Amino acid sequence: MVREAGERFGSTFNERQADIFNAFISNSSLIDVPLGGYKFTWTDKWGSKMSKLDRFLVSESFYDAFPHTIGVILEKGTPDHRPILLKEHSVDYGPTPFRFFHSWFELDGFHKLIEDTWKCDGIVEANGLVSFKKKLQNLKRVIRDWIATKKHESTKMKQDHVLRLATIDAKIDNGIANDLDFENRRESIKVLGDIDRLEASDLAQKARIKWAMEGDENTSY
Template identity: 25%
Template sequence: MSRIDRGLINSHWARLWPEAILQMAQPDRSDNKPIVWGKKLICWGPRPFRFNNSWLSKQGFLDFCEAKWYNYDTVRWAAFILGKKLRLLKSDLKMWKSTQQDPNCNNLKVCVAEIKRLKDWYKIHDLTDHELSELANLKKLKKQVMIRIESKHMLQSCFRWLKLGDKNSKFLHLVSRIRQQSNYIAGM
């Protein structure tokens, strides 16, 4: 950690929280990493499984799920079979998720670079029909990647809002106080 990535405490604070540690959080949108005071990590058990709707738009995902679902061989009553198949599918989806890389950022950079290359080529020469169709496909792919990235950010912001709650900022309180004062009627 550099000098700027430090925090100051006094002895009273250290007595109140003896197990406090300083961590560097992951940056959201910038390259700055915020520092966070926290407690030592506590193992709360296994993390719950979360299904992302963006998986449905990935090519081959539904075929993967369907193939796995019909390959499970369980024999008992219907409720037991359903529960067992869901547990098996959950573990297979966890393995599938770990093998899937998030190509959105790489695909976006590649698409933008290829579109720029074709447009630069178009300034010098005419594009062939094949190159024009490639350009159209790249633009379509870029749009799909942008939609996936945006849905991922929306999902992350929803999780963050659910986790941290809606914080009324100092600015919001100041604006509401000014509006309340301007709407005040002293008398008639």
């Protein structure tokens, strides 16, 4: 199944089927791992028709556990399909780089954290450049710790609201839900929606960073 017109050559592109496939990937929160090597994974025996029919779809948790995962389209032998390989490409570039996510601006208290940390870090240096460097290093450390705490709180909140939602839905199924239950249900749905939106924003930014670092693997075709 192809996702866009550029993944098919010499045959008709079915936009409706592609939309259904893309919706499935999006609704399932799956990541389409970029494939390097070749542009197409299938070719007919005359070479007049080619498509990208094979791909790796992984979950967000898999991507977080193996952030350096890449896919490669290998040389084609006798079969009409090129084999694809999933591997983790890890290079030691030193300390983990500090990545700033846009979603952090939407977290309560983040702006104040930045302002207070910058003003009250207690760093005193005669050399302005040295002072600036140390202030940035301290700010990154404070942000990392603060974000780690927020992520833990968000995970706990998500678990609590998922459980509350399941409990309320069970009461609705049994016909014993009251007005407060429905109000709490709306609140839980909103909270979970906000959490999912921020998580999706971070995931999209991660994907853009990964794409920018690896480049467009199709340009070499």
